[in-house]
C-alpha cells in the first residue's frame with residue numbers, strides 16, 4: 001500500500017507537512033475573507049434591494065451609486081485587482097504579501113459578486129408578503145429581518161454556496177502572488193517544478209472542499225424550503 | 227368606524243398622471259359588512275389600500291376608529307395598523323413559516339409571553355377550523371385553507387376592522403361560500419367591521435349590508451344592498467345585476483324569435499321585477515284567479531338578498547285584453563315593475 005502510494009505520488013509523500021500547512025492557509029483564507037465578505041455582501045445586497053424603486057427605503061441616489069460601484073468592481077479581473085490593491089492592503093493590513101496580504105483582495109473580489117447574488121435572491125420574494133407585513137404593522141427594519149431575510153433563507157444559502165465556490169477559485173489564484181495556500185503549493189511544485197502529482201492532489205483536495213460546501217448548502221436549502 | 231373624506235389618489239407612472247381614486251367620500255358604520263364592487267381598474271384596491279395607508283391618499287383624510295391615520299407618525303401608524311386587519315386575493319402567507327407561525331407573526335413584540343401567544347393562536351385556529359393544520363406549511367394547504375390562515379392571522383391582533391381585497395377571487399364558488407360564511411361569522415361573533423372589495427355580485431349579495439358601486443375612481447352609487455340592486459340608478463350597477471340575473475335573456479330570445487316566445491293571439495309576454503322586499507304574496511295566483519287570465523312562467527330569477535327576495539319573472543299571460551290590463555295595474559300597485567314586451 002505504502003509502496004503503491006510512493007509510486008504514484010512520488011513528490012507529494014515527502015511534502016505532507018507542507019501540504020497540510022497549505023491546506024490550513026487555504027481554510028484560513030476562506031474562513032476570514034468568506035465571513036467578512038458574507039457580512040459586507042449581505043449588507044450591500046440588502047441596501048441594493050430596499051433602495052430600489054418602489055421599495056421600503058427607496059433612494060435613487062444610493063441605489064445608483066452602489067449599483068455602479070459594484071458593476072465596476074465586478075468587471076475588474078481578479079488578477080488585476082490583486083495587483084492594484086497592493087497599496088491599500090499595505091495601508092490597512094500592514095503587509096501586501098503572504099496569507100494576510102491576500103485577505104483584502106479576496107474580499108474586494110468577492111463582495112460585489114455576492115451582493116449581486118443576494119440582491120437577486122431577495123428579489124425573488126413575493127411583493128405581496130411585504131404588503132401583508134406592512135398591513136400587519138411591521139416596521140421597515142422588521143420587514144428586512146422578519147420578511148426579506150427570513151423568507152429568503154434558501155436563496156441566500158444558494159448564493160452563499162455559489163459565491164464560496166468562486167471564492168475557493170480566487171483563493172487558489174491569490175496563491176500565485178505569494179498568498180500561500182493550496183494554489184501557491186500547486187504552482188510552486190506542480191507547475192514550476194513539473195511535479196504533476198502535486199497538482200493532481202491539490203485539485204482533488206479543492207474538489208473535496210467544493211463538494212463539502214455544496215452538499216452542506218443543499219442540505220440547508222432542503223431543510224429550509226417548505 | 228371608517229370615515230373616508232374626499233379622498234383622491236393620483237399615480238404618476240412613466241410621465242403619465244393617472245387618477246385612480248377621485249374625490250371619494252364614504253362612511254362605513256361600526257359592525258357592518260360594507261361591499262365595494264366595481265369592474266377591473268375601477269380603483270377599488272387603491273381605495274381600500276388607502277384605509278390602512280398601504281397607499282397614501284394624494285388628497286383627503288381617512289379616520290379609522292376615531293383616529294385620523296393620514297396624520298400619524300410611522301410608529302403610530304404601525305400601531306394603528308394592528309387595529310386594521312387585511313386579507314388578500316393571493317393570501318400572502320409566509321412560505322417559510324408554518325400555519326401556527328404565520329398566525330403568530332403579528333403577535334411578536336407586543337409583550338405577550340409564549341403561552342399567551344400559543345393560547346391566542348390556538349383559539350384562532352379553532353375559529354377558522356384548522357386545528358389539525360397548525361404544523362402544516364402554506365404549500366401544503368388548499369386555497370381555501372390558506373385564506374382561512376390569512377383570516378386568522380389578520381384577526382390575531384384583535385382588530386376592529388378587516389379589509390378584504392378580492393379575498394375570494396382565487397377560489398372556487400363553493401370555497402368562496404365557505405370563506406364568506408366565515409367572514410359573516412367573524413362579523414357577528416367578534417363585531418368586526420368588514421370592508422369587502424369584489425367584482426362579483428354574488429359576494430356582495432351573500433354577505434354585505436351596504437354596498438358602494440365604483441366606476442372610474444368614483445362612487446357611482448351606494449346604499450343598502452337590496453335597495454341598490456332592486457332599483458339601480460346607474461348603468462354600471464345594472465351591468466352587475468345582469469351578470470347574475472337571467473331576466474335580460476328574454477331580449478335575446480325575442481330577437482332570435484325563439485320558439486319559447488311564439489305567442490298565440492291574445493297572449494302577451496310580461497317581465498316582472500320585484501322592487502320591494504316581498505315576493506311572498508301569491509301574486510301570480512291572485513292575478514290568474516281574480517283577473518281571469520292564464521299565466522305561464524317562462525323563467526325567473528329570484529334570489530334572497532339579506533332576508534328579502536330580489537329578482538323577477540318572465541311570464542306569458544293570456545286572456546281578455548281588458549283583464550290583462552287590470553292585472554298589470556294590480557301588479558304595479560303592489561310595487562312590481564311590469565314591462566310588456568313587444569314581439570314582432
Ligand SMILES: Nc1ncnc2c1ncn2[C@@H]1O[C@H](COP(=O)(O)OP(=O)(O)OP(=O)(O)O)[C@@H](O)[C@H]1O
Nearest residue numbers: 237239244246265266267268269270271272273425
Ligand atoms: N402603484 C400604481 N402605480 C400606477 N398606477 C396604479 C398603481 N396602482 C394602481 N394603479 C392604477 O390605478 C387604477 C386603479 O387600480 P386598482 O388596482 O385600484 O383597480 P381595481 O378596481 O382594484 O381593479 P382590479 O379589480 O383589477 O383589482 C388602474 O388603472 C391601475 O392601473
Ligand SMILES: [Mg+2]
Nearest residue numbers: 270271272392
Ligand atoms: Mg384590485
